Amino acid sequence: MSNPENLRASATFPLHVINEIHRAADQGIYEIRGFGAKRRVPSFDDLLFLGASISRYPLEGYRERCATNVTLGNRHAKKPIELAIPITIAGMSFGALGANAKESLGRAATAMGTSTTTGDGGMTEEERQSSKTLVYQVLPSRYGLNPDDLRRADALEVVIGQGAKPGGGGMLLGQKITERVAGMRDLPAGIDQRSACRHPDWTGPDDLEIKIQELREITDWQIPIYVKVGATRVGYDVALAVKAGADVIVLDGMQGGTAATQDVFIEHVGIPTLPAVRMAVDALQDLNMHRKVQLIVSGGIRTGADAAKALALGADAVSIGSAAMVALGCNRDVYADDYAAMQTRAGYCHHCHTGRCPVGVATQDPDLEARLRPEQGATWVRNYLTTMVLEMQTIARACGKSHVLNLEPEDLTALTLEAAAMARIPLAGTAWIPGINGQ
Amino acid sequence: MLVQMSDRGPDSAGVAIYRDPVDDGYLKLSLYSAAECDWSEVRDRLQESFGKASGVEPRASHAILVAPVSNALIFAWLDEYYPALQVMSVGSAIEIYKEKGLPRDFVRHFRLESLAGTHALGHTRMATESAVTTEHSHPFSTGLDLCLVHNGSLSNHNRWRRRLCDEGIAFQTDNDSEVAAGYMTWRMQEGDSLHEALQHALEDLDGFYTFAIGTREGFAVVRDPIACKPAVMAETEDWVAMASEFRAIAQLPGVEQARIWEPEPATVYSWGS
Amino acid sequence: MARFDLEKTSLRELNAWLHGQPDAHVAVLNPAGRHNIAVGVDAETDIDIEGHVGYYCAGMNKNARITVHGSAGPGVAENMMSGEVRISGNASQYAGASGHGGLLVIGGDASGRCGISMKGIDIVVAGNAGHMSAFMAQKGHLVICGDAGDYLGDSLYEAVIYVRGAMGLLGTDCIEKKMSPAHKETLAALLKAANLTHPVEEFRRFGSARTLYHFDIDNADTY
Numbered sequence: 014m015s016n017p018e019n020l021r022a023s024a025t026f027p028l029h030v031i032n033e034i035h036r037a038a039d040q041g042i043y044e045i046r047g048f049g050a051k052r053r054v055p056s057f058d059d060l061l062f063l064g065a066s067i068s069r070y071p072l073e074g075y076r077e078r079c080a081t082n083v084t085l086g087n088r089h090a091k092k093p094i095e096l097a098i099p100i101t102i103a104g105m106s107f108g109a110l111g112a113n114a115k116e117s118l119g120r121a122a123t124a125m126g127t128s129t130t131t132g133d134g135g136m137t138e139e140e141r142q143s144s145k146t147l148v149y150q151v152l153p154s155r156y157g158l159n160p161d162d163l164r165r166a167d168a169l170e171v172v173i174g175q176g177a178k179p180g181g182g183g184m185l186l187g188q189k190i191t192e193r194v195a196g197m198r199d200l201p202a203g204i205d206q207r208s209a210c211r212h213p214d215w216t217g218p219d220d221l222e223i224k225i226q227e228l229r230e231i232t233d234w235q236i237p238i239y240v241k242v243g244a245t246r247v248g249y250d251v252a253l254a255v256k257a258g259a260d261v262i263v264l265d266g267m268q269g270g271t272a273a274t275q276d277v278f279i280e281h282v283g284i285p286t287l288p289a290v291r292m293a294v295d296a297l298q299d300l301n302m303h304r305k306v307q308l309i310v311s312g313g314i315r316t317g318a319d320a321a322k323a324l325a326l327g328a329d330a331v332s333i334g335s336a337a338m339v340a341l342g343c344n345r346d347v348y349a350d351d352y353a354a355m356q357t358r359a360g361y362c363h364h365c366h367t368g369r370c371p372v373g374v375a376t377q378d379p380d381l382e383a384r385l386r387p388e389q390g391a392t393w394v395r396n397y398l399t400t401m402v403l404e405m406q407t408i409a410r411a412c413g414k415s416h417v418l419n420l421e422p423e424d425l426t427a428l429t430l431e432a433a434a435m436a437r438i439p440l441a442g443t444a445w446i447p448g449i450n451g452q
Numbered sequence: 453m454l455v456q457m458s459d460r461g462p463d464s465a466g467v468a469i470y471r472d473p474v475d476d477g478y479l480k481l482s483l484y485s486a487a488e489c490d491w492s493e494v495r496d497r498l499q500e501s502f503g504k505a506s507g508v509e510p511r512a513s514h515a516i517l518v519a520p521v522s523n524a525l526i527f528a529w530l531d532e533y534y535p536a537l538q539v540m541s542v543g544s545a546i547e548i549y550k551e552k553g554l555p556r557d558f559v560r561h562f563r564l565e566s567l568a569g570t571h572a573l574g575h576t577r578m579a580t581e582s583a584v585t586t587e588h589s590h591p592f593s594t595g596l597d598l599c600l601v602h603n604g605s606l607s608n609h610n611r612w613r614r615r616l617c618d619e620g621i622a623f624q625t626d627n628d629s630e631v632a633a634g635y636m637t638w639r640m641q642e643g644d645s646l647h648e649a650l651q652h653a654l655e656d657l658d659g660f661y662t663f664a665i666g667t668r669e670g671f672a673v674v675r676d677p678i679a680c681k682p683a684v685m686a687e688t689e690d691w692v693a694m695a696s697e698f699r700a701i702a703q704l705p706g707v708e709q710a711r712i713w714e715p716e717p718a719t720v721y722s723w724g725s
Numbered sequence: 726m727a728r729f730d731l732e733k734t735s736l737r738e739l740n741a742w743l744h745g746q747p748d749a750h751v752a753v754l755n756p757a758g759r760h761n762i763a764v765g766v767d768a769e770t771d772i773d774i775e776g777h778v779g780y781y782c783a784g785m786n787k788n789a790r791i792t793v794h795g796s797a798g799p800g801v802a803e804n805m806m807s808g809e810v811r812i813s814g815n816a817s818q819y820a821g822a823s824g825h826g827g828l829l830v831i832g833g834d835a836s837g838r839c840g841i842s843m844k845g846i847d848i849v850v851a852g853n854a855g856h857m858s859a860f861m862a863q864k865g866h867l868v869i870c871g872d873a874g875d876y877l878g879d880s881l882y883e884a885v886i887y888v889r890g891a892m893g894l895l896g897t898d899c900i901e902k903k904m905s906p907a908h909k910e911t912l913a914a915l916l917k918a919a920n921l922t923h924p925v926e927e928f929r930r931f932g933s934a935r936t937l938y939h940f941d942i943d944n945a946d947t948y
Contacts, residue, residue: 042940154842155823155844158804159825186940199844199864200863207861213823213841214799214818214841216660217604217605217680219696223781224780224781227760227764227784230740230764230765231740232765233741233744253578256578679837697798698796699758702758712796712814713815713834717837
């Protein structure tokens with residue numbers, strides 16, 4: 014930003030804080046927005062891989078196999094989930110996203126041999142038809158929940174919370190509650206949706222255990238049951254999810270996105286994905302359940318490098334939400350006037366909550382939705398996933414792995430003290446892990 | 453009742469039984485030994501120190517010690533000779549037994565079916581935030597003939613623990629339920645009746661909880677104002693019972709004639725005192 | 726008539742059988758407070774459960790007519806889609822939670838959060854209903870022939886509540902409304918379906934004030 018007069022900005026009251034206080038003074042209520050945390054936190058960017066050297070030998074690209082398949086939910090289910098790649102599409106509601114976006118994601122996931130996930134609005138026909146492997150969420154709101162969809166799902170996901178707002182419920186503003194969305198959610202059209210933050214019929218892990226049993230009984234023990242948490246007290250939560258009977262744990266770090274939540278929630282509640290992964294794996298290993306109850310990690314996964322780092326730390330798979338939306342066109346530099354009408358620009362937009370998404374992804378408006386053709390959307394996401402997988406394989410081969418799940422913490426090094434402490438990975442050039450040893 | 457609750461709480465089990473009240477001037481302690489203990493040696497030394505009227509009755513990993521002593525005296529004696537033994541309860545009638553592992557095994561090890569008393573509290577645990585150890589199991593006792601069991605999760609117990617330490621309450625664990633027990637002891641030391649102490653608890657303790665408190669004469673039940681954690685009560689002419697799930701009560705004799713209800717939020721119910 | 730004794734047969738066997746082609750009439754013996762009995766049934770069948778049940782009995786029921794001759798634990802008939810569930814005794818918390826359709830009749834008292842998040846189910850409680858009943862109730866009817874606990878209908882959407890006995894505190898955005906002839910007809914039909922004979926004149930109607938339908942700074946206290 015140009016500053017020819019050399020004016021000094023305040024670190025305590027930078028421009029965005031000043032603007033926010035002015036807005037609060039005008040409106041008297043918290044800011045609601047979409048997208049995930051915008052502030053920088055310690056992340057996978059602070060970790061690097063140790064590629065092959067004299068002591069470790071790499072695999073040849075293309076010729077020498079580097080497998081990417083993963084099985085999820087084989088603890089109890091008769092039909093565990095078999096994925097060709099360890100990257101899934103995270104839960105995003107029909108309502109938050111439009112039907113074209115959901116269909117694009119379904120088609121891309123099917124082409125890549127992976128799964129998509131429903132969200133707070135329930136299961137649409139389009140998504141069930143377009144997505145070969147579909148995970149069905151059971152959320153506090155219970156919008157649209159019904160036993161028929163439970164039975165035609167490939168897995169269930171009991172949602173305790175998500176990374177953007179651990180402890181908060183879903184939110185959808187009136188401008189996105191069209192007749193169709195309202196019908197699916199049993200709400201009057203056009204109102205602002207208030208959502209519960211706790212499940213209506215259970216409280217606490219002792220109850221959750223009974224709830225998971227109920228879902229298993231209804232689905233005749235056929236399909237896996239995931240439990241999703243936003244990252245906060247990860248150690249306890251993972252242990253309790255295992256005790257309550259979860260087949261798979263989905264862990265969403267604070268960088269995880271949302272279509273609409275209070276900004277204060279997004280930026281100030283939850284812990285980053287980096288320490289969350291390590292804590293979850295520690296908890297699983299303490300219970301001797303690592304790789305027996307699988308771990309899917311989400312929250313700021315953007316590239317094959319992020320995915321590879323999550324796997325190296327012990328995850329079985331990663332899940333993408335915001336990144337998948339970006340692949341569909343979110344923040345693409347087109348329709349400048351429409352971004353401007355929302356007082357934003359491509360690259361800065363977080364206005365999912367308005368329903369005016371210029372690229373037709375996070376909207377129910379038919380004119381805007383028409384800007385995203387499902388064939389095009391599916392191609393984009395498929396290309397993006399393919400790229401991510403190639404990136405993962407490149408890194409894994411360089412580390413001498415014939416399967417991406419063979420990546421381990423010892424393949425990593427840390428660039429900062431925080432990352433070293435959070436991930437329990439030595440600081441580059443040293444053997445030092447703060448809190449563990451003194452070197 | 454405990455075995456019915458195993459699914460909810462597979463980590464550990466415990467029970468407080470009020471029975472065989474000791475004479476005036478005597479105290480009864482329930483002691484726990486993590487390692488093998490020669491209880492007859494403990495008995496011999498106890499009788500040397502305090503006379504033949506004292507006794508030690510072992511039961512699995514615990515033992516009941518009875519002696520004509522004051523609180524201060526017996527604690528000093530234990531500190532000097534048996535610092536590794538842990539005191540599970542102190543009073544004139546209360547006996548607390550607790551153990552890690554499945555409730556079914558607990559009932560068997562402690563031969564609970566051989567015990568009879570006026571009233572009892574039991575608990576099976578699914579540990580939420582603190583460790584799974586015998587010491588972390590419920591019931592917690594922080595006062596004479598007083599014990600507390602808890603279903604739920606407190607949210608402001610850490611600051612209360614520090615405050616209660618300043619008030620002279622000792623804690624053995626980082627468990628939220630132990631803080632609730634310590635809070636009750638403190639309030640009653642400050643002169644509250646059981647009822648008043650529980651009323652204060654409703655104001656001061658935050659989170660989700662159903663508490664059952666045992667006292668010399670009876671017991672009390674209270675749920676927090678949001679009241680999401682379960683609680684079922686049953687009362688006949690002969691007995692009153694409380695449990696987290698109805699199926700624990702369903703086996704009691706005469707339950708077909710019982711009045712069954714669920715306690716209201718933020719309301720203290722008590723029997724016997 | 727098919728009979729299942731849960732002392733001899735596993736719950737899983739019972740539910741699996743009910744998910745197949747169950748007989749028109751089934752008796753379940755010795756439930757002994759077990760959880761998840763007759764969940765996910767989708768059949769035109771009459772199920773008599775002889776005794777008390779635990780959590781989620783008749784969960785997600787479709788079309789079946791399920792009668793519990795005893796009391797029910799938390800979440801009875803949760804997310805029911807259609808059919809009928811009758812409890813002769815009391816129902817614990819969350820009875821009929823997020824129910825989408827069908828009729829739930831409770832012969833005794835209902836505990837806290839009866840009808841929470843209801844989405845079209847009809848619930849008739851012959852006795853009292855506990856605190857926070859009809860919390861965030863979106864659609865359907867809740868009839869309370871006894872007393873209503875505190876905070877009835879908190880954060881109510883379009884569900885309608887009828888109360889005959891004493892009222893506790895009303896929940897946020899829940900207000901008393903007039904009974905029109907149409908409301909009386911609806912209420913009469915529900916009482917009849919529940920085999921209760923109270924005159925409709927003895928009831929009062931409650932519904933949403935609809936002030937929370939749009940985020941507004943003037944309602945900041947209630948969020």
